[in-house]
Amino acid sequence: MNSSELMRIAQAMVAKGKGILAADESTGTIGKRFSAIKVESTEENRRAYRDLLFTAAPATQAISGVILYDETIRQSTQDGTPFPRYLAQNGMIPGIKVDEGAKPMAGCPGETITEGLDGLRERLVAYHALGARFAKWRAVIDIAEGIPSWSAVHANAQGLARYAALCQENGIVPIVEPEVLMDGGHSIERCEEVTSLVLQTVFGELFAARVLLEGMVLKPNMVISGKKAANRAVPQAVAEATLRVLKRHVPPAVPGIAFLSGGQSSPEATLHLALMNQMGPLPWTLTFSYGRALQDNALKTWGGAPGNLAAAQKEFAKRAKLNGLAAIGGYAADMETQAA
Numbered sequence: 001m002n003s004s005e006l007m008r009i010a011q012a013m014v015a016k017g018k019g020i021l022a023a024d025e026s027t028g029t030i031g032k033r034f035s036a037i038k039v040e041s042t043e044e045n046r047r048a049y050r051d052l053l054f055t056a057a058p059a060t061q062a063i064s065g066v067i068l069y070d071e072t073i074r075q076s077t078q079d080g081t082p083f084p085r086y087l088a089q090n091g092m093i094p095g096i097k098v099d100e101g102a103k104p105m106a107g108c109p110g111e112t113i114t115e116g117l118d119g120l121r122e123r124l125v126a127y128h129a130l131g132a133r134f135a136k137w138r139a140v141i142d143i144a145e146g147i148p149s150w151s152a153v154h155a156n157a158q159g160l161a162r163y164a165a166l167c168q169e170n171g172i173v174p175i176v177e178p179e180v181l182m183d184g185g186h187s188i189e190r191c192e193e194v195t196s197l198v199l200q201t202v203f204g205e206l207f208a209a210r211v212l213l214e215g216m217v218l219k220p221n222m223v224i225s226g227k228k229a230a231n232r233a234v235p236q237a238v239a240e241a242t243l244r245v246l247k248r249h250v251p252p253a254v255p256g257i258a259f260l261s262g263g264q265s266s267p268e269a270t271l272h273l274a275l276m277n278q279m280g281p282l283p284w285t286l287t288f289s290y291g292r293a294l295q296d297n298a299l300k301t302w303g304g305a306p307g308n309l310a311a312a313q314k315e316f317a318k319r320a321k322l323n324g325l326a327a328i329g330g331y332a333a334d335m336e337t338q339a340a
């Protein structure tokens with residue numbers, strides 16, 4: 001394991017004023033996003049859409065790295081440059097989703113375990129050769145009556161730690177993503193309780209697996225009310241609760257925390273990040289690794305029509321810029337109506 005190289009990559013992923021674009025939707029997930037805008041999910045449409053995002057010139061100033069899916073890492077820009085090479089040439093580190101999805105967990109009704117450890121070492125070697133320098137593995141913890149169970153939290157944490165150790169062995173920085181879902185009607189207090197348990201368990205397992213904390217990036221959920229909660233906590237409360245939990249459970253050796261958006265609206269995700277960065281100084285860099293909160297507006301504007309490409313790129317550039325500002329605390333909600 002080359003520790004200094006892992007540390008260098010991890011730091012570059014969370015460089016000041018930059019964050020990560022999650023464009024690693026599986027074929028099933030991108031199919032759902034496309035069907036919402038009535039676009040057929042063909043391989044060429046998926047390529048064209050990713051091309052649009054990656055080549056949106058000003059946007060890339062706020063993007064340190066891009067998480068790709070297995071199909072995407074093998075695709076190319078319109079002019080034939082492989083995506084990983086194009087990204088690297090334009091200052092964005094190519095990354096790859098390596099988990100094989102959250103599957104129903106035996107013995108734990110209503111809960112999932114993320115699969116993908118079998119053969120992972122060999123796949124990491126292949127992805128490294130294709131240009132990937134970081135990876136992502138997402139564990140999913142749902143909140144409902146009687147769940148999560150300790151069994152599911154522990155097994156998912158162990159999976160994340162096994163994955164992270166394998167990544168580092170192969171010169172790839174692991175993004176460790178334990179996502180506590182915001183589906184459902186739970187309170188922010190319940191989210192805080194579960195997120196605490198999950199993060200504490202994950203860092204215990206990372207320690208047991210001998211993962212180099214300086215050579216990883218954490219991708220957590222924010223501590224937030226469930227989407228269907230009657231009284232949703234205000235942005236200031238989300239920022240305070242999230243920081244409280246992170247300070248309790250994330251060692252300062254971790255260089256950066258890059259949040260998922262998890263179903264928050266685009267402005268909401270940006271505002272929460274900005275508020276937290278305004279409450280510094282903090283022991284780690286706090287930035288974004290958003291999928292939907294970066295892409296939603298661009299996807300709708302594009303609608304599958306080549307003629308909308310420039311307008312869609314502008315929408316993506318706007319969200320990237322605003323989130324880049326939020327990552328240094330320099331965003332205010334009134335910028336939503338000004339930014340180009």
Ligand code: 13P
Nearest residue numbers: 022260261262290291292
């Ligand atoms: P969202 O920001 O849309 O939650 O996606 C981030 C991600 O990579 C989820 O695994």
